[in-house]
Amino acid sequence: MLAVAHVLGWLLASFALSYLLPISCALLLRDGLWTRFLLAAAIAVAVGLALATATAHPRRELKPRDGFLLVTLGWLLLSAAAALPLLLTVPGITFSGAFFEAMSGLTTTGSTVLNGLDQLPPSLNLWRHTLHWIGGLGIIVMALAVLPLLGVGGMQLYKGQAPGAVKDERLAPRITETAKQLWAVYMLITLVGIAALRICHMSWFDAICHAFSAVGLGGFSTHDRSIAYFNSPAIELVLMVLMLIAALNFGRHIIALRRLSLATYRQDPEAKAIMLILAVSVVGIATLLSAHGVYADFLPALRHSAFNVISQATTSGLTSVDFQQWPVFAPWWMLFLSCIVCSTGSTGGGIKMFRTLLLARQAGREMQLLIHPAAMAPLRIGGRPIPDGVGASVLAFIFVYFMTVALLTFAMLLTGMSFADAAGAVVASINNTAHGFGPPGAVHNFHGLSTMQIWVCTAAMLLGRLEVFSVIVLFRPAYWRR
Numbered sequence: 390m391l392a393v394a395h396v397l398g399w400l401l402a403s404f405a406l407s408y409l410l411p412i413s414c415a416l417l418l419r420d421g422l423w424t425r426f427l428l429a430a431a432i433a434v435a436v437g438l439a440l441a442t443a444t445a446h447p448r449r450e451l452k453p454r455d456g457f458l459l460v461t462l463g464w465l466l467l468s469a470a471a472a473l474p475l476l477l478t479v480p481g482i483t484f485s486g487a488f489f490e491a492m493s494g495l496t497t498t499g500s501t502v503l504n505g506l507d508q509l510p511p512s513l514n515l516w517r518h519t520l521h522w523i524g525g526l527g528i529i530v531m532a533l534a535v536l537p538l539l540g541v542g543g544m545q546l547y548k549g550q551a552p553g554a555v556k557d558e559r560l561a562p563r564i565t566e567t568a569k570q571l572w573a574v575y576m577l578i579t580l581v582g583i584a585a586l587r588i589c590h591m592s593w594f595d596a597i598c599h600a601f602s603a604v605g606l607g608g609f610s611t612h613d614r615s616i617a618y619f620n621s622p623a624i625e626l627v628l629m630v631l632m633l634i635a636a637l638n639f640g641r642h643i644i645a646l647r648r649l650s651l652a653t654y655r656q657d658p659e660a661k662a663i664m665l666i667l668a669v670s671v672v673g674i675a676t677l678l679s680a681h682g683v684y685a686d687f688l689p690a691l692r693h694s695a696f697n698v699i700s701q702a703t704t705s706g707l708t709s710v711d712f713q714q715w716p717v718f719a720p721w722w723m724l725f726l727s728c729i730v731c732s733t734g735s736t737g738g739g740i741k742m743f744r745t746l747l748l749a750r751q752a753g754r755e756m757q758l759l760i761h762p763a764a765m766a767p768l769r770i771g772g773r774p775i776p777d778g779v780g781a782s783v784l785a786f787i788f789v790y791f792m793t794v795a796l797l798t799f800a801m802l803l804t805g806m807s808f809a810d811a812a813g814a815v816v817a818s819i820n821n822t823a824h825g826f827g828p829p830g831a832v833h834n835f836h837g838l839s840t841m842q843i844w845v846c847t848a849a850m851l852l853g854r855l856e857v858f859s860v861i862v863l864f865r866p867a868y869w870r871r
Contacts, residue, residue, distance in 0.1 A: 391444045392451050393459050398441030404467050405433040410519050415512035422512045429473035457859045468492040471520055489843045494520025496854035499608020499706040499823035501834045506613050517609050518598040525605025525736040526575050574642045579604045582631045589623040603631035606736045608706025608823025615708045625696045636703040638734035658771035659732040659742040671695045674719050681716050702726035704738040706823025727820040738821030738853050744783045746770055751780050789857050800845050818849035
């Protein structure tokens with residue numbers, strides 16, 4: 390525990406650097422909040438350094454299984470630190486609401502309990518979006534570049550944070566180099582996104598905030614009406630491109646930039662499946678909207694279908710219309726897509742496309758063996774053979790994922806929420822996308838939820854971001870035995 394606490398202390402102290410953005414914004418735009426952000430930063434530094442100093446000696450090196458405890462406590466600790474500016478600034482906000490908002494930001498969920506976003510102080514709005522940007526690639530992955538300086542290895546964290554079967558794939562000889570390359574690409578995409586949104590006549594402030602949200606695949610916006618506020622096809626197009634890029638494996642982006650070629654995407658089975666599913670869904674829902682007379686012409690239907698399907702499927706959660714008013718099939722289909730569409734190694738949530746492809750291939754293989762029991766049917770994805778153990782682990786993950794959704798939905802039902810609202814809120818939260826149905830709907834927020842309901846959704850966001858197993862394993866007695 391001392392080794393984990395020592396790293397957590399340094400992580401918290403380092404996190405204080407993230408307050409520089411809102412402090413600079415508050416000074417530049419003179420909204421008067423810079424002292425409160427400075428106080429929050431001072432508290433984070435003081436607590437972090439005190440924790441690191443108190444656990445400095447004696448301590449041991451981190452072991453692989455320490456990564457699970459470190460990532461879970463790291464997200465909880467940093468969410469508490471991120472909630473400080475909200476508690477110091479927003480009148481009447483409770484700790485539950487502030488922690489929910491911070492967790493929603495860092496997990497890139499995008500659900501909010503705040504009303505009146507248009508009147509929110511600019512520095513506070515920027516802080517919310519900065520949490521998306523930091524959490525997008527993973528605050529723990531960013532720390533991989535720092536951990537070697539503290540005398541501990543980073544591979545434990547990489548295995549605790551990385552999704553699925555890509556845990557052992559590295560793009561550089563050292564994990565710190567991998568982290569640096571990932572962040573370099575991440576920043577490059579963000580800067581290009583900011584410039585593109587500014588060209589589309591967004592203000593610099595809105596462009597920065599929405600680029601942070603889109604690249605992090607989060608749903609925070611500076612306006613209560615989200616992207617509907619701008620009513621701009623050009624802005625929607627830029628955001629769609631950013632969301633699609635962020636939903637793909639960032640390792641592919643690194644390789645594409647190295648080789649200056651798009652060939653790596655054509656070789657990626659996840660990317661091909663994602664694009665195919667999204668294309669069919671966009672056209673299908675646009676056709677459905679036209680057939681039901683939601684829009685008079687097909688082109689407006691295609692425009693709003695494309696933006697909202699891509700946004701919800703990639704677990705971003707930005708909206709251009711209230712899709713609760715669409716035929717019921719559309720919002721439920723989009724919520725289903727949020728479970729499967731994002732790629733491994735992306736900033737998105739959900740089960741991930743790799744696991745979906747693996748289960749589909751596994752099902753096809755089992756049916757083939759029913760017909761030809763003696764057939765040799767190796768499991769392959771993208772031409773690469775998949776070891777048998779991977780299929781079993783993915784099946785176990787899917788089982789735990791859906792059991793978690795079921796249990797959390799029952800917890801919401803105990804609070805008196807209807808089944809559709811409860812299931813929608815839980816699935817949206819565990820997939821780290823912003824919107825469910827009913828009160829937490831397309832252009833609504835979570836302000837009306839009770840304290841119990843807020844904490845259930847908060848737990849779902851954490852479980853989804855850390856891919857369930859990383860948290861649940863801590864509750865097994867075997868984990869704590871020496």
